[in-house]
Amino acid sequence: MIGKQMPNDIRLHGTTENHIEYFAFLAGANVCERYAFNIGSENDAVLRVFSTGNEFVIGEEGVSYRGNGGVFCEYMFGIDQPLADLAKSDVLNRLAMYGAYYEDSSATLQFTDLTEGTQSYERIFFDGNAVCNYFFFVNSAKIAGPLKKQQKEILKLLGKAVKRSPSIGAEDDNAIIEQISALLKDPQAQLFLFKLINKKHQAYMDLFRSLYHRNKKISDEDFAQLTSIAEKYHIDHYQQERIRVDVMYKHPANKGIVDEYKNLLVACTGKGEINKLEIARLTRLKTLSVRNKIPDALFYPLDEMLNKDTRIVDLEEHSYLSETRQILEGLFLSERQIENTIDREDMIKLLSAKKQAAENRDYTFEEILLDTSKACDEKIHDGADAALLEGFSFIITFFDRYDSTSSIINKLAFMENVRISEEMIRSLLGNKKEFDSLRHDLFEELFITGLFANQYLGNYGRKKVKALLRGLRLIEENRLTTSALLGELKGIDREECLFLLIRDHVRERVRNLYSRYTTKVNQDTLKHEVREELRHKKLLTEDIPDSLFREVILTIKKEAVYLQTILPQIIAEKNVSLREDFLENSGLDRFYIEELEREYCELNCLDMEDLSEIRKARG
DSSP: OEEEEETTEEEEEEEOTTSEEEEEEEEETTGGGSOEEEESOTTTEEEEEEETTEEEEEESSEEEEESSOEEEEEOOTTSOOOHHHHTOTTOOEEEEETTEEEETTTTEEEEOSOOOEEEEHHHHHHHSOSSEEEEEEEEOTTSOSSHHHHHHHHHHHHHHHHHHOHHHHTTOHHHHHHHHHHHTTOTTOEEEEEEEEEHHHHHHHHHHHHHHHHHSSOOHHHHHHHHHHHHHHTOOHHHHHHHHHHHHHHSHHHHHHHHHHHHHHHHHHHHTEEEHHHHHHHHHHHHHHHHTTOOGGGTHHHHTTSOTTOEEESOOSOHHHHHHHHHHHHGGGGGGTOOOOOOHHHHHHHHHHHHHHHHTTOTHHHHHHHHHHHHHHHHHHTTOOHHHHHHHHHHHHHHHHHHHHHHHHHHHHHOSSOOOOHHHHHHHHHHHHHHHHHSTTHHHIIIIIHHHTOTTOOHHHHHHHHHHHHHHHHHHTTSSOHHHHHHHHHHHHHHHHHHHHHHHHHHHHHHHHOOOOSSHHHHHHHHHHHHHHHHHTTSOOSOOOHHHHHHHHHHHHHHHHIIIIIHHHHHHHTOHHHHHHHHHHHOOOHHHHHHHHHHHHHHTTOOHHHHHHHHHTOO
16 A cells, blocks of 8 residues: 655555564655655565665565664563563663664774664564564655764664654554654655554464453453454464453553662662662562562563572561561552552551560560551651552551550459459450451450460469450450459459569468468368468458468469579579470469579589570570
8 A cells, every 4th residue: 555645754664474574664755755665666665665775675585674763662571671671661662773783892882884784573572572663764854974974873863862762662653653753853854654564463462462451360261262262363372372461461550669679670680789679669560560460471581581690688687677678668669559458468467576576575566567667757748649658547546456455464464453444355356346447366366375375474464354355255245344354453463463472471370480281180280370460460351261261372382392492403403394394284383483593502602604605405
């Protein structure tokens, strides 16, 4: 087809027998008088266009050319791309000049006069874009002399703009012609532009795009359609893969995340090292990719860029800190228009990390949090989206709930005579509801399970925590009131205080007065004496329950056995297992045992360091 839209613009259009569609655009001053073309000439040429010193021939199997010019196309995602181009986010297109090559030793582009050549269609759509590629040459009095000089001048005039033009990927031919013609800065120049489209690859790409954009995945039925069209047009697996990857990359929900991942990798590769903050951000982007159903295939070519020579620095830290960094670093991805809301899984991971940091007395966690807070403040001050502050506030609110809940429960577990109120119980109920909204029974996982495994949790602490957990559940089921739970907890606390008071006075009386307590009569006498003494000191107004007093006596007996028989053997033999066996089976609180051991060492002038070594060696 030959058409004439305006005096300075002639367009030719056709298709070769093997489904290569071509467009020839001849534009510029007096172009009608300064070019010639043949259709269907010798040597299987479909179209031959030539001008002074230049020629371009479209054949059935490929193209041939001589003179100045080159080829350009939009980069396909994942194909080999120079690091220099990858490092510039605005570089969109590949540009190759005839007769030019890159010299590694000097790291410069070299030009020669050897610009004549041929390329098969298979090679064109393999080296360049799988679907659409452009060739060109120019005719201008301002671009003259040896071919290598012309090529250098053309690259100087056109290179930067052509590599960055979005019109090439959009196949906006009119815009491309206008941009290049303006860049030539010669009103008498002519531009000869040739567009080649692989119709087979285009059909595969169009089908895949329509199927993928439907719901961001390919069903078995969809894949069967794709396989059918690939087999029909004999499209090899490599071309199928690069077309699919390119379409997936350009999906609006994918591109921002993948570009940010790419830019970060490029920056790390460029400086030859990657630190823990950068790894955290890469990990966060990978997490977002899973959340957004972005295929792993989009990351494989990028990960290969991070070569083995890239040095990893400052990476030695706990995994929970690394995870914290990657989630908190992800907050700032919103600056790149990447949707990154903190979801339930993120919040659960952060709460778990906070718990582990507290258990390890690891203040790095708080430092990370403080750094993030400062960064948020600075970015908000500089005009960042308020969503950044909302995301961080969401995290801080949960951390405040964690601190409040942990404080109340730990006081109940490890302190006697704890001041607790209905307001505190209601606060725990509200916090429990919020934690469990993230995941069923998360409250128990964060605050209770580990506590019960704590060797220093005493008998009364365990009773109070069990009562609290059971009571909160019953209140949620409307089977108990907050006042009733408060009464139960205060009752356990009063019993604990009374037990400790009686135990200490019984110990003193037994130690100082050598009271006997082996028989029931002895015990009744001892109980009466202790009761009267405490009443006289106004430390006791009620009677001493028999069960409580029996528990005190049993504790004193166990204490005597430990101090008189077992502990001396432990110290003499450095017998760690014997000590642990007693601690596990006696039912005595570990804090209490350790205090007895300290008193024993002081009384017998023993080096406490020996016992410390035994303690450290346990389990």
